[in-house]
Amino acid sequence: MKALTWQGKRDVRVEDVPDPSIEHPSDAVIKVTSTAICGSDLHLYEVLGPFLTPGDVLGHETMGVVEEVGSEVTHIAPGDRVVVPFNISCGSCWMCTRGLFAQCETTQNRAQGKGASLFGYTALYGQVPGGQAEYLRVPQAHFGPVKVPAGAADERYLYLSDILPTAWQAVVYADVPEGGTLAVLGLGPVGQLACRIALHQGVQRVIAVDPVPERRALAARSGVEAVDMDKHLAETLIEMTGGRGPDAVVEAVGMEAHGSPFGKAAHTAVGLLPDAIAKPFTDKLAIDRMHALHTAIKACRRGGTVSISGVYGGEIDPMPMMEMFDRGLQLRMGQCHVRRWTDDILAVVEADDDVLGLESLATHRLPLAEAPEGYAMFQAKRDGCIKVVLQP
Secondary structure, three states, X not given: OEEXXXXXXXXXXXXXXXXXXXXXXXXXXXXXXXXXXXXXXXXXXXXXHHHOOOOOEOOOEEEEEEEEEOOOOOOOOOOOEEEEOOEOOOOOOOOHHHOOHHHOOOOOEHHHOEOOOEEOOOHHHOOEOOOOEOEEEEOOOOOOOEEOOOOOXXXXXXXXXXXXXXXXXXXXXXXXXXXXEEEEEOOOHHHHHHHHHHHHOOOOEEEEEOOOHHHHHHHHOOOOEEEOOOOOHHHHHXXXXXXXXXXXXXEOOOOEOXXXXXXXXXXXXXXXXXXXXXXXXXXXXXXXXXXXXXXXHHHOOOOOEEEEOOOOOOOOOOOOHHHHHHHOOEEEEOOOOHHHHHHHHHHHHOOXXXXXXXXXXXXXXXXXXXXXXXXXXXXXXXXHOOOEEEEX
16 A cells, blocks of 8 residues: 655655554554644654654544454444544553543553554654555554544544544643633644634633744634734733733644744754664653743743643753742643543534534645655645645
């Protein structure tokens, strides 16, 4: 089959790889109908290369049609249409029974000190082949895949794999009080959806920040107050909220934030090292580009909540502890527990009016063969690119 493979820093290629097959009774194999490039994939494209092996198949936002199931898989059958959560969870371990699916103890990567395995996401998270391919083997398929109706547009359901529940969790974790204000830093796909979800759930005021004009314009069409990023952003957000600051801030940027020259230099330096040396540096001594997170902490009102959905990987990141402690902030964060939210989200997704604008979120739809260009365009934010959907 054809699949998108990682070959090196900023080097991804569509190649022939072996077709997947059932390896365990809890497996399924699906024929991929749509898969997307996630902002998290760009971390693999640039920063997390030391944990990848040339030939690794990328992608963790996938849906398709079931081709084959193992003997323990009973809730889906060949011919069913399914969307596949990006984290691989069993549904029955101690963590899963508490809704902590991103920490599943059955697929946890203990040797790496990491949580549940993820599709297409480095040796740190199980090195499971991803879904930017014609076919995908789905481990723990007795629990993970979500069956969706036949006939509806793929993009109405595709984002249930990751960015939609990630944005949903970010808003839940933000816990905006009635009549309160939410600020969202970063207007990539997760930030856009977090804004829409917050407004749909009745948050009175949403302010969103991004340096890219097209992203601000898209958010503004949903009723968001969209502002540019400047060197005094925290002060600007405080001024916009009566001198107090937003009640909660969703940080939807992560480890490669703009405005972090020291962190960018550190990323660049580590990227020049041989993998054997770069791995321990990246895992144990990494410094993220922290501008967005520091801004969130400094802008949030005293006693407020910072909800972090952007991906971080550093171990020695400098944090403004005095600021956090003095302001009495709550921080909530982590990989999204996808299946924890899917039932609630489906009720919204299946409504006729597409209230979250899922069918229009993608700015670019490309065949799988053009995935390398999709990665380059998405990383560079060219051509107004906000979301790329690939079709094998």
